[in-house]
Every structure is written in C-alpha cells, then in structure tokens.
Amino acid sequence: MAKSPLAPAQFPTLPNVAGVRFGTLAAGIKYQNRSDVMLAELAPGTSIAGVFTQSATRSAAVLDCQKKLGLPAAEGAAILVNSGNANAFTGHRGMASVEALTKALGDQLKLSETRIFTASTGVIGEPLKHEKISTRMPELIADLDAEGIAMAAQAIMTTDTYPKGASAQVETPSGPVNIVGIAKGSGMIAPDMATMLAYIFTDAQIEQAELQGLLSLLNEVTFNAITVDSDTSTSDTLILAATGASGHCVSAQNTAFAEGLHQVMRDLAHQVVRDGEGARKFVEVRLTGAASDQDAKQHAKAIANSPLVKTALAGEDPNWGRIVMALGKSGAAAERDLIKIWLGDILVAEQGWVAASYSEERGAAYMKNAELVIAVDLGLGNGAATVWTCDLTHDYISINADYRS
Amino acid sequence: MAKSPLAPAQFPTLPNVAGVRFGTLAAGIKYQNRSDVMLAELAPGTSIAGVFTQSATRSAAVLDCQKKLGLPAAEGAAILVNSGNANAFTGHRGMASVEALTKALGDQLKLSETRIFTASTGVIGEPLKHEKISTRMPELIADLDAEGIAMAAQAIMTTDTYPKGASAQVETPSGPVNIVGIAKGSGMIAPDMATMLAYIFTDAQIEQAELQGLLSLLNEVTFNAITVDSDTSTSDTLILAATGASGHCVSAQNTAFAEGLHQVMRDLAHQVVRDGEGARKFVEVRLTGAASDQDAKQHAKAIANSPLVKTALAGEDPNWGRIVMALGKSGAAAERDLIKIWLGDILVAEQGWVAASYSEERGAAYMKNAELVIAVDLGLGNGAATVWTCDLTHDYISINADYRS
Numbered sequence: 001m002a003k004s005p006l007a008p009a010q011f012p013t014l015p016n017v018a019g020v021r022f023g024t025l026a027a028g029i030k031y032q033n034r035s036d037v038m039l040a041e042l043a044p045g046t047s048i049a050g051v052f053t054q055s056a057t058r059s060a061a062v063l064d065c066q067k068k069l070g071l072p073a074a075e076g077a078a079i080l081v082n083s084g085n086a087n088a089f090t091g092h093r094g095m096a097s098v099e100a101l102t103k104a105l106g107d108q109l110k111l112s113e114t115r116i117f118t119a120s121t122g123v124i125g126e127p128l129k130h131e132k133i134s135t136r137m138p139e140l141i142a143d144l145d146a147e148g149i150a151m152a153a154q155a156i157m158t159t160d161t162y163p164k165g166a167s168a169q170v171e172t173p174s175g176p177v178n179i180v181g182i183a184k185g186s187g188m189i190a191p192d193m194a195t196m197l198a199y200i201f202t203d204a205q206i207e208q209a210e211l212q213g214l215l216s217l218l219n220e221v222t223f224n225a226i227t228v229d230s231d232t233s234t235s236d237t238l239i240l241a242a243t244g245a246s247g248h249c250v251s252a253q254n255t256a257f258a259e260g261l262h263q264v265m266r267d268l269a270h271q272v273v274r275d276g277e278g279a280r281k282f283v284e285v286r287l288t289g290a291a292s293d294q295d296a297k298q299h300a301k302a303i304a305n306s307p308l309v310k311t312a313l314a315g316e317d318p319n320w321g322r323i324v325m326a327l328g329k330s331g332a333a334a335e336r337d338l339i340k341i342w343l344g345d346i347l348v349a350e351q352g353w354v355a356a357s358y359s360e361e362r363g364a365a366y367m368k369n370a371e372l373v374i375a376v377d378l379g380l381g382n383g384a385a386t387v388w389t390c391d392l393t394h395d396y397i398s399i400n401a402d403y404r405s
Numbered sequence: 406m407a408k409s410p411l412a413p414a415q416f417p418t419l420p421n422v423a424g425v426r427f428g429t430l431a432a433g434i435k436y437q438n439r440s441d442v443m444l445a446e447l448a449p450g451t452s453i454a455g456v457f458t459q460s461a462t463r464s465a466a467v468l469d470c471q472k473k474l475g476l477p478a479a480e481g482a483a484i485l486v487n488s489g490n491a492n493a494f495t496g497h498r499g500m501a502s503v504e505a506l507t508k509a510l511g512d513q514l515k516l517s518e519t520r521i522f523t524a525s526t527g528v529i530g531e532p533l534k535h536e537k538i539s540t541r542m543p544e545l546i547a548d549l550d551a552e553g554i555a556m557a558a559q560a561i562m563t564t565d566t567y568p569k570g571a572s573a574q575v576e577t578p579s580g581p582v583n584i585v586g587i588a589k590g591s592g593m594i595a596p597d598m599a600t601m602l603a604y605i606f607t608d609a610q611i612e613q614a615e616l617q618g619l620l621s622l623l624n625e626v627t628f629n630a631i632t633v634d635s636d637t638s639t640s641d642t643l644i645l646a647a648t649g650a651s652g653h654c655v656s657a658q659n660t661a662f663a664e665g666l667h668q669v670m671r672d673l674a675h676q677v678v679r680d681g682e683g684a685r686k687f688v689e690v691r692l693t694g695a696a697s698d699q700d701a702k703q704h705a706k707a708i709a710n711s712p713l714v715k716t717a718l719a720g721e722d723p724n725w726g727r728i729v730m731a732l733g734k735s736g737a738a739a740e741r742d743l744i745k746i747w748l749g750d751i752l753v754a755e756q757g758w759v760a761a762s763y764s765e766e767r768g769a770a771y772m773k774n775a776e777l778v779i780a781v782d783l784g785l786g787n788g789a790a791t792v793w794t795c796d797l798t799h800d801y802i803s804i805n806a807d808y809r810s
Contacts, residue, residue: 053733055730056732056735057729057730057732057733057739057741086726088726088729089726089729089741089754090757090758091742091756091757091758124727125725125729125759126759230711230712234729234733307634307635307712308805311801311802311805312805312806314802314806315805317806321528321530324493324494324529324639325639327461328639329460329461330461334461334462336461336462336494349494349530352494352496352497352499353494353496353530354530392712393802393806394799394802394803397797397801397802400712400713
C-alpha cells in the first residue's frame with residue numbers, strides 16, 4: 001500500500017522522555033519481515049491514565065487494562081502491544097493469552113502483573129499465538145532503548161501507510177517537561193472513544209486521578225472527534241503515562257501542560273485521519289450556533305459519517321445539498337431557514353437556500369484542495385464542535401473487500 | 406447505468422384498482438427523452454394515509470403533505486410527483502412551487518388544493534421550474550388511464566435501474582379487493598422512515614384512521630427496516646390510498662388485508678434494496694434473542710450500515726469478526742459469550758469464539774451467493790428484528806462521486 005498523499009513529509013524527531021524505554025520484535029504474528037511487537041518500559045512512580053473502546057465486544061486486553069487502571073502502585077510499569085491479531089472474540093482463550101503475556105513479562109521485568117498493560121490489534125476472532133511473543137521476552141527486553149520510539153511507532157501499524165508520532169515541550173515553574181506520543185489507526189475508526197491505539201508519554205510528575213481527568217477531557221475533542229468510516233474497533237486503547245522522571249510537578253490546572261498535551265493528542269488524531277483507508281482529502285467539519293455542544297457534535301458527525309457527503313468529497317463535487325441532508329437526518333435540532341453553510345471561506349447557503357453570492361465555479365475550484373473545511377452555523381445557540389474526517393474513495397472499497405481485519 | 410443484477414426478471418403484471426387512474430408526462434425537469442412527472446387521480450371517498458421523512462430539512466412537498474393528511478374529505482384526490490429535482494432547501498420558493506402546482510392541478514380537476522398531495526425527488530437545493538409542469542396539466546390529465554401504473558413507476562425513477570411494482574389480491578367477506586404499489590429509491594436510503602417514494606393503492610373501503618394505523622405499523626417492518634447507505638432523504642414519502650371503489654369494507658383487524666398489504670410493502674421495500682446503488686448482494690440481517698425488539702433493530706442496523714461489513718460482503722469474505730465489531734458498537738445490550746452467529750445455515754460463532762464445526766471454506770463458498778442471510782442470536786431475551794441491506798461496492802463510489810443528488 002502506497003503512503004497516503006495526506007501523510008506528513010516525514011516522521012517527526014521526538015525528544016526522549018526520561019523514564020521510558022522502547023523495545024520491538026519481529027514475532028511473525030501475522031506479518032513477515034517487519035516488527036509486530038512493541039514494549040514500553042516505565043520507571044517506578046509512573047502515573048497511568050487510559051481511555052478505551054466502549055464496544056460491548058471489546059477485546060480481552062481492553063478488559064484487562066480497564067481492570068488495572070487506577071490501582072495504586074509505586075513500582076514501575078510496562079506496555080506490551082502486538083499488531084496482526086486483535087485477540088478479540090477469542091472466548092476464554094483471549095484472557096488466557098493476556099495472562100500468559102503479562103506473566104512472562106512480569107517475571108522478566110520483576111513487575112506485578114497488575115502493572116502490565118497490553119493491547120492487540122489486527123484480525124478479530126482468531127486465537128493469538130502468544131507463545132511467539134512470550135518465549136522471546138529476553139530478546140525484546142534486550143532491545144529496550146530510550147531512543148526507540150520511532151521503531152515502536154512502526155511495530156504497532158496494521159493497514160497504516162505511515163507511522164504516527166507527535167511531541168510538545170512545556171515549561172513548568174520548576175523547568176521543562178516533554179510530552180511525546182505515537183498512534184496507529186487507519187480503518188474501523190469512529191468517534192465516541194479513543195481510536196485504535198495511541199500511547200503518550202511525559203516525564204512530568206502528575207497524580208493519576210488528575211492525569212485521567214485531563215486525558216478524558218481532551219480525548220473528547222481529539223480522538224473522539226475523528227471518524228474514518230463510522231465503524232468502531234473492539235480494541236481502541238489510549239494510554240497516557242507520566243513517569244515523573246523530570247522531577248517537575250504539574251497539576252491538571254496547569255494550562256501550558258494541558259495545551260501541550262492537547263496539541264500532541266490532536267496531532268496524532270489528525271494523523272490517523274490522514275491515513276484513513278483510501279483517504280485523499282483531509283476534512284475539518286466546524287459546527288457552530290447549535291442548541292448545545294452535544295447537538296453540534298451530533299450534526300458534525302452526521303456530516304462526517306455520511307457516505308454521500310464523503311463520496312462527493314472524493315468526486316470533488318461541491319454538493320452542499322448532501323450537507324443539508326446530513327443535518328436533516330442527524331436527529332439534533334436544526335431550522336432550515338437559519339442554517340448557513342460555508343466551503344472554506346465561501347458562503348454557500350443561507351436563509352434556507354443557496355446564497356446569492358455563491359457560484360458553482362468557486363465551489364468546484366475549492367473542492368480541488370487536499371485539505372477542506374466544511375463550516376456550518378445553525379443560528380440557534382452557542383453550541384459548537386469540530387470533527388475531522390476524510391473522503392470515501394474506491395481505495396477504501398479495495399482495501400476492505402480484500403483485507404481481513 | 407446497467408440494470409441491477411438483483412432486479413426481478415420483469416416488471417410484474419399489476420391488476421387495475423378501481424377508482425385510480427395514472428397519467429405521465431415528459432416535462433424535461435432534468436432528464437431528457439423520458440417521462441418525469443406522474444399523476445394519480447383518486448375517486449371521491451378515497452381514504453389517504455401517509456408516512457414521511459423525519460428529516461429536519463425535509464422538502465416543501467413533504468411539509469405540505471403532512472399538513473393535509475387526515476383532513477376530512479368526501480371529494481376525490483390526486484397525487485402529483487416529479488423526478489429530477491427534490492425542491493428541498495429551496496427557501497420560500499419551495500412552498501411557492503408546491504402551491505403553484507396544486508393550484509394548477511386543482512383548477513383542472515375541480516379539486517380542493519387540500520386534496521392534492523405532491524412529491525419531488527432528485528437534486529437538493531436547486532429551484533423547481535414548476536412552470537414546466539403547471540402549464541402542461543391538460544396534457545397530463547388527458548393521459549389518465551386506469552392501466553397506466555407501469556408508466557407511472559417509470560416516471561418517478563432517478564438513479565433507479567428498474568421500475569418497482571407489487572400487488573396482492575385479498576378476499577374479504579363481501580368479495581375480493583386489490584392492493585397495488587409502486588416505489589422508487591436506490592441511494593440516500595436508510596431506515597427510520599419511509600424510503601424515497603412509494604405509492605400504494607387499494608379499492609378496499611377503509612376508514613382513514615384505521616388505514617393510517619395499519620400503514621404506520623407495517624412501515625416499521627418494511628420500509629423502515631431497509632438501508633442502502635445509512636443516509637436519509639429529505640423527500641421520503643409513502644402514501645397509501647384506499648378508493649373504496651370495490652364496495653368491499655375492511656377494518657384494520659382484517660388479517661387477510663393486513664397480510665396482503667404487508668406483502669406488497671415488503672416486496673417494494675426489497676426491490677428498493679435490490680436496486681441499491683452499486684448493489685451486487687441482497688442481504689437479510691435476522692436478529693433474535695435481544696433484550697427488546699428495539700435493541701434487536703439497533704443491532705441489526707449496526708450490522709446493515711457498517712461500511713466494513715458491507716465491503717466484506719462485496720469482497721465475498723466471510724469476515725464474521727466485523728459482525729462482532731458491529732454488534733459491539735451498536736450501543737444496545739450484548740454479551741460476548743452468549744452471541745451466536747450464522748451465515749445462512751452455517752453456525753459461525755458461539756460461546757465467545759469461532760464455532761468448532763465452522764470451516765472457512767464453507768463460509769467462503771456461502772458468500773458467493775447473490776442472496777445472503779446473516780443471522781445473530783444474542784441469547785438475552787425475546788427481542789427480534791429483521792433488516793435488509795446490500796453490499797458496498799466500487800459502483801456506489803462511482804455513482805456518488807459523479808451524480809449530483
């Protein structure tokens with residue numbers, strides 16, 4: 001699969017985060033000739049926050065992580081991820097695989113199993129051959145390296161066409177802290193939860209409850225505000241680990257830290273959309289003037305998930321009638337004659353009809369851009385939301401009529 | 406556009422329904438060299454029931470019909486439909502067009518405007534050139550013919566690849582009554598309302614309130630149980646007219662009549678799915694064992710609307726993991742270890758995992774059929790629902806990246 005045309009020019013240079021080391025392994029779970037396992041080792045004192053899929057058929061690894069999150073711990077921690085197999089809907093064998101992996105790693109790292117967080121991503125419904133990983137723990141641990149994050153971003157990819165990373169440096173009263181993150185995801189991406197897999201690390205020192213609150217809050221406007229295909233994974237996992245190894249304390253009220261974290265999360269979320277299966281357009285849907293923020297998000301998602309809007313984007317057709325259709329079907333409040341619609345800066349519709357100043361030629365010219373903004377003001381209230389999506393192309397069909405995910 | 410491979414061999418021979426005549430006209434609204442207006446004239450004493458789109462941006466014609474439905478009337482009635490332009494999101498000009506058309510037709514047929522029901526289907530957001538129709542009413546009326554229903558089914562088509570008709574004859578205590586119907590629809594088809602346009606006629610005599618109750622009830626398990634692309638039209642209209650001209654009275658409690666009507670509605674709804682844009686597979690999703698009927702429908706729709714399930718169907722891939730994913734994301738209750746999944750008669754998954762008896766070869770062979778059944782039992786209760794859908798193919802993208810709807 002060729003790299004997405006919306007991909008960043010290159011993987012960013014990410015700073016090291018004190019207290020975190022990364023290792024990778026080519027275990028041959030499904031893919032050959034590439035790494036498919038990543039390990040992140042976290043220093044004692046690390047706080048861990050997480051957000052997971054709400055799916056009723058979520059994977060064994062997700063259930064295990066949810067159980068462990070928030071348990072008090074002074075010791076270190078570890079994150080172990082494999083690609084190629086989701087270990088989801090694998091019956092009682094699912095949890096047995098998770099336990100085998102956490103026990104093998106815990107033994108080697110001298111960590112309690114409650115401090116080991118796993119994730120699996122790939123095919124649903126096939127047993128995970130966990131022996132391929134558990135028997136090679138010494139090799140994986142020997143690979144641990146403070147500079148290994150770029151390799152880790154590669155190891156967790158499935159249908160991704162490029163690895164995804166982002167970072168921010170934040171000044172605190174006592175000195176600078178770093179925030180770095182990696183993510184994977186390309187299909188089965190829908191809002192209402194963390195996307196496939198994302199891991200964010202900081203050397204700031206912050207209490208677990210505060211870290212969790214901040215992560216959940218920012219998740220709503222980043223990973224929960226993207227959609228590729230309206231389908232929701234059984235494995236979605238977002239974990240934020242704060243090692244504290246910088247020695248600099250922050251609280252959830254520290255605006256600079258929250259902004260830095262927000263920036264890293266938004267950047268990673270955008271990179272997932274830019275690698276949406278078959279994507280050729282990166283689209284921001286900005287909803288304002290809704291009766292509530294919730295209504296705004298419902299309208300924005302209806303636009304971002306509509307197959308007819310997304311195929312029009314693929315066809316570079318300024319077919320704003322389909323935006324009207326999506327607003328109409330969303331179920332949230334709208335009044336036809338108060339709606340205003342823009343494509344970029346071009347006012348397209350107002351007062352229940354096409355704007356007098358609009359010309360189809362300007363609309364069509366705008367649609368040729370690879371990055372597009374659809375803006376809608378409902379004229380009802382102050383509710384607002386922004387959602388990011390991509391177009392629906394022939395390549396999405398090709399990828400998903402063949403690939404077994 | 407070639408005829409859908411799922412199309413019936415031919416348009417059915419429909420019996421005449423006493424009290425109804427059909428006329429058509431090539432008005433050149435958008436299409437050339439084909440009829441694009443249909444008129445149905447209904448005898449005095451006709452009861453009319455209807456179900457319409459719930460869209461917040463519904464068309465002027467829909468708003469007008471909703472206003473008129475249920476008004477008492479001894480005089481006749483008429484239904485006027487154009488294809489090629491939806492007259493939706495056309496501001497105040499939308500209702501002006503509806504009024505111009507109903508006035509012109511009312512004058513000619515000597516009918517109150519409150520007895521004239523219109524619909525428009527096609528492009529959203531462009532003004533309807535209603536003069537092209539209103540000035541040619543005498544011609545349209547001169548074309549009225551008791552045998553004109555096949556021509557009417559043609560005139561209301563947009564991206565449809567074949568006209569859709571169905572009929573049933575029902576015995577009542579005093580003698581036989583006929584039920585005939587026509588429909589159009591191919592894209593922008595989603596449950597939760599009547600699909601694009603469907604008109605059903607019977608010469609039975611039945612009170613308006615009873616007719617409406619029966620129509621709404623049966624709509625839930627027919628037109629509201631189909632989806633092509635999860636997108637919902639601004640113009641969806643389903644009208645049922647009972648002329649009473651057979652002289653045979655029926656009540657809503659008449660099981661034979663309800664069954665005949667159900668059969669006609671289900672047949673038309675299936676024909677819409679079989680003409681789904683780009684469809685190559687006709688798929689029945691049968692949900693049983695849910696906590697409630699509502700939960701069952703929510704699960705069935707999650708499967709039927711999932712782009713990943715629909716592309717797997719297109720790829721003839723027995724990718725049941727995506728069915729698990731869709732059940733997980735639907736938001737309705739499910740317990741992993743109680744779920745059973747079948748492809749046709751083949752048990753695929755149970756007890757939270759692939760069934761011991763399942764083989765990928767049997768699954769793959771089954772998926773080559775043009776008509777498929779996905780059956781799921783949740784093992785939770787007695788809730789059940791059936792939904793019909795089609796696959797998501799390259800042709801859906803081709804049709805919708807080009808066609809302006």
